Amino acid sequence: MSETDLSAHHVGITVSDLESTLPFYRDVLGLSVVDRFTVSGDAFSDAVDVDGASADFVHLEADGIRIELVEYEPEGRRSPATGLNQPGAAHLGLTVPDLDSFVDGLPEDVPALSEPRTTESGSSIVFVRDPEDNLVELLER
Structure with missing residues (x-):
């Protein structure tokens, strides 16, 4: 293949x-x-x-x-929560045109790991959790 x-x-x-x-x-x-x-x-x-x-x-x-x-x-046993740096950890990454505006528009009950941050690569990122604690990365290039 x-x-x-x-x-x-x-x-x-x-x-x-x-x-x-x-x-x-x-x-x-x-x-x-x-x-x-x-x-x-x-x-x-x-x-x-x-x-x-x-x-x-x-x-x-x-x-x-x-x-x-x-x-x-049947529903399986819930996996223990993992930090992003742990093998097996997963997240969904989505780009947005204006990260600060998008984050400001999120409902108060959407937890973020931090405020938006600009990394050395030049991308601005923030991680949020869905209602079941799955991680979603929002980023602006």
């Missing part, structure tokens, strides 16, 4: 409550919902290696990148 055989399809985020997490991505971040569906059955259970699995999915669009929120049944 060569590099040209691969193309990105989506970035997935597993959540415990899809209906309470979706408004953050749709309403707060302004991403468009492009699809909603449920998957179950033996083939799905085998593919995800979870006995009796079914899952509800929402696909959102962010400038050509599909973001998949998924809620599984």
Whole structure:
């Protein structure tokens, strides 16, 4: 297989409550919902290696990148929170045209790790958490 055989399809985020997490991505971040569906059955259970699995999915669009929120049944055990510097830690990165204005417009209940900061690379960044503590990096180049 060569590099040209691969193309990105989506970035997935597993959540415990899809209906309470979706408004953050749709309403707060302004991403468009492009699809909603449920998957179950033996083939799905085998593919995800979870006995009796079914899952509800929402696909959102962010400038050509599909973001998949998924809620599984049965729900697995929650992973311990990880800091950004810990192996296995993950985050979603989204660019915004004006970081300070975007952050000023966030609801008060959206926690940030710090105020926006400009790094040595010249990018301004801030990390926020979704309702389930998943990290989202907002950046302005």
